[in-house]
Amino acid sequence: MYRKAEVNLLKFDDQRTSDVAIRLRNKVGRQELYYSHSLILKSKSKYFADRLSNQSSHASVEIECSKFDYDRYVKLLKLLYLPSYSVLDTWDSVQSALGVLQVAETLQCEAVVNSCIQALPWEDIEEGEIVKVVSRLGPMAMPILARIQPVNINASKGVLISAIRLATSTDHPFPPFGDELRISAQEQVDFMLRDDEDMPLVTADNEVKREATIGLSNTFSLFERELSSVMKFDVTCTVAESKIMQNLSDLEWMCNILPKMGLMDEFVFKWIDLSDNVLLVVEDKKLENIMWRLKVKIIEVTSKVLDAVGYGNVILPAPRRVKLLKSWLPFIRKLKPILDSMIAKDMEFPYKMDEDTCQSIEGAIVSLVVALPSDDQADILADWMSTEHVTYPDLSEAFEVWSFRTKSAKRRLVAGLDSVEDAAVTL
Structure with missing residues (x-):
């Protein structure tokens, strides 16, 4: 028997210390012998534990595999000698990870299978291959399948509500991100509402609509405050113009998302009600020859x-x-x-x-x-x-x-x- 310290020193394919020989053979005639250790194999593979349970030392195990799986078996045998499988995080291809995953499942190497599932690299273009492989693994593959199944509607709703809340926040900027977090949230909402066949079920939810309506009201309230403040400052003040331009950009963004929620009528009614006040400011004599950027942006929102x-x-x-x-x-x-x-x-x-x-x-x-x-x-x-x-x-x-x-x-x-x-x- 090996002592614990000695076990950690065991190396794959070390003939000097080996007590088990593994012969890999495929149907086209390729075969190679690899020297291993029963203690390692039996502790990390139920397949080898069963095969070696009634065999004496210096046993030999023959495994027949396809030419495609040959290198995968060798890679798996090497992995069994690692103290952990964090190395799986460094795999640079889905194919490599999936190959070892299939072999690990065949040899009943539970720890390797779990590590593969957790660290599987992800490429959308290879999703079909991933589904085909992991669907054969049964319950153990559920963590992978969960990554490609349509997301739970309640989960989507929660994310969308949080994103809308951040995107329409009229509070002080979130340090240290400033406006970056709000703009990022707007991009996230845009992404979620675009080309997702399940999203109409989410946007039809009353809680989502209520959050969007509150956000619209907040955005309009801030716009009104900033608009009224324009005339209080020096009309050449670029800070005042920049603030209201940001408000208008937020309103323009809402023009793009509200139709997807069936709420554009809310925007239209508010804009019509506010029109006289907006025009009173932008047509004031003080602004006659300045703030062209503001005037053009107002026209762009009005065009919506x-x-x-x-x-x-x-x-x-x-x-x-x-x-x-x-x-x-x-x-x-x-x-x-x-x-x-x-x-x-x-x-x-x-x-x-x-x-x-x-x-x-x-x-x-x-x-x-x-x-x-x-x-x-x-x-x-x-x-x-x-x-x-x-x-x-x-x-x-x-x-x-x-x-x-x-x-x-x-x-x-x-x-x-x-x-x-x-x-x-x-x-």
């Missing part, structure tokens, strides 16, 4: 609202749609040519309404106008034609629709009157 209402994603009663248009159409119509003239004077002028935003706004406004009652359409179109800046947004299509409908309505009215007169004459 116009798009949601104009294309029917958010249904509003006619009076609210009229208010939305009459609040923002004049400002958009005025700001666009000013920005264009600034760019014409200085090609390096960085603030402009990009082409995609301009087209989106124009299309949404046309859709909004043609869906209004005829009298409201007439008011908006009359105002549009009376201004000197009629190039943007171009409401010609809306005017043509209104004209056609008006003429059709007039013809129907005349036809109706004629039929009434004919009926009177007949009587």
Whole structure:
């Protein structure tokens, strides 16, 4: 028998101290003899414990394996001599880990199997191979399968709620991360809501919706406070502008996630209610020739609202749609040519309404106008034609629709009157 100190000194394939010879042989004729020790084998492999239980010293064990498994068996035999299997963490390929895992399961090396399961490298592109191998291992493979099974809905909900809470936090920044943690949380929410077939079940949950609604309310409240503070500071204060720009970026982010939760109507109603106050600030004389970045960002957020209402994603009663248009159409119509003239004077002028935003706004406004009652359409179109800046947004299509409908309505009215007169004459 070996003493404990001597056991730690035993080396794989050491013929001098070996009492067991293991012959690996495959069907194509390759065979090699490896010298091992029964104490090591029996303590770490139930397979070898059974094979060697009734054999004398200097026994020989023959193992037949495929040509693919040959090197895996050798690697496993070497691993049995290690005091621990932390070396598995350094494997650089899924194939290597899976190969040893299969052999360890065959030879009933429980400790090696557990280490393989815990330290298995992970590559999404090899997920199919992983599933195929570990599914044959039975209950012991559950920790691996759990990593690739759809996550529990309650777990997803908890993560999403926490991420939304951080992403919409209006408290002081979390030291030492500052805004980085909040921005990272926003990215996490975006990732979770994108291309996940199970996520609609999570976003439909009332608790998730409630957290998103609270976050929206907090974000809007902070935006209102920062907006009102702009006029209290020196209008050239870049700090004040930077803060409110961050608020607007947060609101724009919420415009992207709320439709996936069915909550965009909450945003639209709040933006319409706040529109007069926003315009009161950005159209103030003090800001007439400054804070272009702020004004452009406000237009970009407004374009999200116009798009949601104009294309029917958010249904509003006619009076609210009229208010939305009459609040923002004049400002958009005025700001666009000013920005264009600034760019014409200085090609390096960085603030402009990009082409995609301009087209989106124009299309949404046309859709909004043609869906209004005829009298409201007439008011908006009359105002549009009376201004000197009629190039943007171009409401010609809306005017043509209104004209056609008006003429059709007039013809129907005349036809109706004629039929009434004919009926009177007949009587």
